[in-house]
Amino acid sequence: MPGAVGDQSCVRSLELGGTKLTYVVDGAMAMFPSEFFPDVPAEYWANHPEAVDARGRVAMSAGGLLVERDGRTLLVDAGLGDFDGPVPVGDTTVGIGDSGDLPATLTALGRSPADVEAVAFTHLHIDHTGWAFAANGDTGHRKFFPNARYLVAAEEWAPHGRGETIPGAPPRSEVIVPLTGEHTVIADGEEIFPGVRALVTPGHSPGHTSFVIAAGDERVIVFGDVFHIPAQITHPDWSSRPDIDAVRVLAARRRLVAELEQPGTMGFGFHFGDQAFGRVVRGGDGLPSWEPVPAEVLLPAPRLLTE
Numbered sequence: 001m002p003g004a005v006g007d008q009s010c011v012r013s014l015e016l017g018g019t020k021l022t023y024v025v026d027g028a029m030a031m032f033p034s035e036f037f038p039d040v041p042a043e044y045w046a047n048h049p050e051a052v053d054a055r056g057r058v059a060m061s062a063g064g065l066l067v068e069r070d071g072r073t074l075l076v077d078a079g080l081g082d083f084d085g086p087v088p089v090g091d092t093t094v095g096i097g098d099s100g101d102l103p104a105t106l107t108a109l110g111r112s113p114a115d116v117e118a119v120a121f122t123h124l125h126i127d128h129t130g131w132a133f134a135a136n137g138d139t140g141h142r143k144f145f146p147n148a149r150y151l152v153a154a155e156e157w158a159p160h161g162r163g164e165t166i167p168g169a170p171p172r173s174e175v176i177v178p179l180t181g182e183h184t185v186i187a188d189g190e191e192i193f194p195g196v197r198a199l200v201t202p203g204h205s206p207g208h209t210s211f212v213i214a215a216g217d218e219r220v221i222v223f224g225d226v227f228h229i230p231a232q233i234t235h236p237d238w239s240s241r242p243d244i245d246a247v248r249v250l251a252a253r254r255r256l257v258a259e260l261e262q263p264g265t266m267g268f269g270f271h272f273g274d275q276a277f278g279r280v281v282r283g284g285d286g287l288p289s290w291e292p293v294p295a296e297v298l299l300p301a302p303r304l305l306t307e
């Protein structure tokens with residue numbers, strides 16, 4: 001059964017051909033609709049009670065997508081990390097978060113950080129880099145996935161490499177500084193893992209990157225934060241507060257809707273409540289919308305933020 005968009009994500013898995021995709025959930029975020037989605041009209045939320053949780057907040061889980069094929073393991077993104085409190089974008093609090101279960105989730109799945117050969121980042125924001133590095137006593141930070149190459153698109157890394165501060169980025173000393181010299185730059189179209197290609201889709205962040213996974217007869221597009229809620233598939237002009245470039249993110253949304261509408265294509269969204277896996281379909285109104293694909297529940301949502 002697909003879950004509800006108003007719920008935090010369970011740990012769900014989908015096996016397509018010889019490729020297994022598992023959402024390794026780290027924890028929960030609950031976003032304040034008007035703060036995180038300034039362009040969404042108030043009547044949308046009023047008319048769609050299913051789009052929010054019992055307290056009127058948008059349920060957005062954080063975590064990583066584990067891609068397993070032929071005994072090899074890729075992780076796309078690294079969750080929010082050990083976190084409990086308000087989620088800021090710049091000076092604005094846009095919601096609350098409670099996370100830190102990605103390691104326990106991996107263990108429950110029978111995997112360890114040492115098994116991961118590559119971590120590919122959709123973008124360098126706090127809720128996607130949380131477990132990239134762990135504090136290492138007084139000596140700094142160590143890679144949490146010790147054997148993994150850390151892959152970042154050149155366009156995403158560039159402003160950080162110049163020392164710029166990007167809204168939504170993690171604390172520089174905890175992620176950006178240790179990533180300097182530890183990251184491998186990737187390019188648009190590059191095959192970063194067998195059957196997985198980078199698709200640079202900027203706008204939410206400078207070099208936000210989607211990943212296209214060939215899996216059995218399907219391809220699955222991990223579209224990261226090009227979309228935060230399914231409603232942005234239908235309304236691509238509904239921006240998200242952290243979007244850095246309104247023109248480019250709109251182009252990215254339109255491009256990805258067109259890609260997702262291609263036959264044999266599925267999508268994966270980290271923040272789509274408990275509907276992370278799905279397809280884009282045209283409804284009776286002729287508009288594209290998200291249709292969740294049932295994925296097996298391996299574990300319940302690790303944190304719920306029901307308070």
Ligand SMILES: [Zn+2]
Pocket residue numbers: 125127128225271
């Ligand atoms: Zn995010």
